[in-house]
Amino acid sequence: xxxxxxxxxxxxxxxxGRHGRTVVHRGELLRHPVYTRVLHWTxxxxxVLALLSGLAIYSPWLYRxxxxxxxxxxxxxxxxxxxxxxxxxxxxxxxxxxxxxxRWTHNDSRWMKRIKAYVTNTEKTEPxxxxxxxxxxxxxxxxxxxxxxxxxITGLVMWFDHLTPRWAVAISYVVHDxxxxxxxxxxxxxxxxxxxxxxGTFHSMIDGxxxxxxxxxxHPAWHEMVTxxxxxxxxRG
Amino acid sequence: xxxxxxQIQEISAHPGPVAGQGTQRAVEVCKYIxxxxxxxxxxxxxxxxxxxxxPFRETTFNNTYQTMPSTEWNYWNLIKxxxxxxxxxxxxxxxxxxxxxxxxxxxxxxxxxxxxxIKYQNGIVDFQQENCIGCGYCISGCPFDIPKxxxxxxxxxxxxxxxxxxxxxxxxxxxxxxxTGCLHFGTKEDMVQxxxxxxxxxxxxxxxxNAGVYDxxxxxxxxxxYVLHDVTQPELYGGLPANPVIPPSYTYWKWLAKPAGLVMxxxxxxxxxxxxxxxxxxxxxxxxxxxVTEHPDEVDAARKEKP
Numbered sequence: 001x002x003x004x005x006x007x008x009x010x011x012x013x014x015x016x017g018r019h020g021r022t023v024v025h026r027g028e029l030l031r032h033p034v035y036t037r038v039l040h041w042t043x044x045x046x047x048v049l050a051l052l053s054g055l056a057i058y059s060p061w062l063y064r065x066x067x068x069x070x071x072x073x074x075x076x077x078x079x080x081x082x083x084x085x086x087x088x089x090x091x092x093x094x095x096x097x098x099x100x101x102x103r104w105t106h107n108d109s110r111w112m113k114r115i116k117a118y119v120t121n122t123e124k125t126e127p128x129x130x131x132x133x134x135x136x137x138x139x140x141x142x143x144x145x146x147x148x149x150x151x152x153i154t155g156l157v158m159w160f161d162h163l164t165p166r167w168a169v170a171i172s173y174v175v176h177d178x179x180x181x182x183x184x185x186x187x188x189x190x191x192x193x194x195x196x197x198x199x200g201t202f203h204s205m206i207d208g209x210x211x212x213x214x215x216x217x218x219h220p221a222w223h224e225m226v227t228x229x230x231x232x233x234x235x236r237g
Numbered sequence: 238x239x240x241x242x243x244q245i246q247e248i249s250a251h252p253g254p255v256a257g258q259g260t261q262r263a264v265e266v267c268k269y270i271x272x273x274x275x276x277x278x279x280x281x282x283x284x285x286x287x288x289x290x291x292p293f294r295e296t297t298f299n300n301t302y303q304t305m306p307s308t309e310w311n312y313w314n315l316i317k318x319x320x321x322x323x324x325x326x327x328x329x330x331x332x333x334x335x336x337x338x339x340x341x342x343x344x345x346x347x348x349x350x351x352x353x354x355i356k357y358q359n360g361i362v363d364f365q366q367e368n369c370i371g372c373g374y375c376i377s378g379c380p381f382d383i384p385k386x387x388x389x390x391x392x393x394x395x396x397x398x399x400x401x402x403x404x405x406x407x408x409x410x411x412x413x414x415x416x417t418g419c420l421h422f423g424t425k426e427d428m429v430q431x432x433x434x435x436x437x438x439x440x441x442x443x444x445x446x447n448a449g450v451y452d453x454x455x456x457x458x459x460x461x462x463y464v465l466h467d468v469t470q471p472e473l474y475g476g477l478p479a480n481p482v483i484p485p486s487y488t489y490w491k492w493l494a495k496p497a498g499l500v501m502x503x504x505x506x507x508x509x510x511x512x513x514x515x516x517x518x519x520x521x522x523x524x525x526x527x528x529v530t531e532h533p534d535e536v537d538a539a540r541k542e543k544p
Contacts (some may be wrong), residue, residue: 057349059499060250064351073350073370074391121516161373162386169377170484181498185505192509198519213521
């Protein structure tokens with residue numbers, strides 16, 4: 001079964017690649033192909049819509065500010081589950097697309113040990129064993145996977161609360177919010193890291209390419225795999 | 238829509254205080270139902286439908302006199318008929334089922350829409366359908382399974398304790414229609430007093446040792462109280478819960494943990510901003526330029542000397 005899923009993924013990638021294009025300039029590498037970029041932004045748009053409509057219902061303090069975005073209270077309540085369904089479906093495709101590069105390795109456990117140095121920007125470049133995704137990115141991915149599962153199940157229980165027992169709705173009421181808050185925390189960090197914190201990253205999801213320097217600095221093992229060039233030494237600045 | 242003479246005490250999902258809360262000295266009202274003298278004539282059911290201008294629903298026959306299985310979005314008041322046998326004695330129980338107008342209403346606690354459910358200072362809990370978003374949380378929050386959803390308009394409805402009549406100094410329609418006088422309306426204080434004296438009468442004169450007043454303190458008391466033959470077994474009377482409670486998740490989660498979560502999210506955004514300001518970005522580093530010289534040995538020696 002996993003074989004057919006992989007074949008579907010390859011076919012999707014090929015189909016999207018035929019219709020779209022990525023221009024790789026001199027001194028750049030291809031990072032995210034058309035399929036990945038389209039999927040990512042589909043997921044992102046559904047996520048933000050579900051987040052905002054959910055926040056409106058979640059918090060009386062945000063209710064009056066966010067419900068006008070969707071056309072009032074009843075419309076917000078109606079649209080929220082549908083945005084979430086769109087998100088879940090799109091993310092399911094993205095899960096398949098990124099499952100392999102997101103596998104946790106012992107390099108990632110080692111990366112976690114130097115999290116303090118990473119956060120305080122003590123070193124200018126990443127260690128040489130960091131591959132396509134670093135451990136932090138993998139954590140966000142898996143947080144999304146498990147979070148989505150919890151959100152989807154508890155969401156269904158609440159959406160069809162005329163069919164589900166009271167105790168299940170009461171539990172879902174809490175679990176749904178906890179999962180959403182965890183995803184919101186990851187989302188804040190994700191936006192930050194890919195925009196203000198690491199210049200060049202946002203461009204990689206818009207146009208699909210990164211500079212050679214970017215690749216060598218942030219994902220040296222992937223850079224080496226693509227270019228065949230070994231990075232000379234760890235530049236500890 | 239009740240006139241403005243009734244002062245509002247609580248508003249669902251309302252950030253901030255209720256304007257005018259506690260400014261008026263309002264008397265708490267109460268509907269007292271003496272289940273022991275009800276004859277099941279259903280005048281109250283008819284009066285409710287008539288007063289609220291609803292067309293009559295189709296009735297369901299399930300081998301009892303009960304009009305339909307439960308209250309509906311346009312049928313707020315229902316006599317529950319239960320045939321009960323105990324110790325060889327047969328009792329035909331008839332209880333008028335409708336919103337209990339709780340002091341601590343689960344529907345109001347659960348509602349996420351600002352102003353969809355309000356509670357007046359006199360104790361009446363009223364739905365404001367124009368603000369209702371149709372999420373159904375009130376249905377899950379109610380321990381008595383009272384709010385009913387209209388699938389076409391996606392709004393929820395229930396007994397209003399005739400807030401429109403009460404605000405004009407009239408008794409609710411059901412009380413006016415009752416022919417036996419088993420329905421009473423007045424202040425909570427008076428109704429509780431009358432109810433207790435009736436319960437006492439049942440115990441001492443009619444042999445109902447377990448007679449009592451149903452006014453559950455587990456939700457802070459209700460503005461609809463019953464006198465039952467057997468107050469120790471309220472479930473007998475068509476599923477009246479013995480200890481109705483609002484799930485704790487609704488109260489503590491909504492008003493303690495949720496604001497805390499929002500504050501943490503706001504702090505997170507601030508933290509991220511200040512991180513950027515303090516630590517700067519991770520810029521791509523250029524490739525180290527190899528040192529080119531005629532005497533590579535000198536270069537190696539120089540490199541080795543570096544700490």
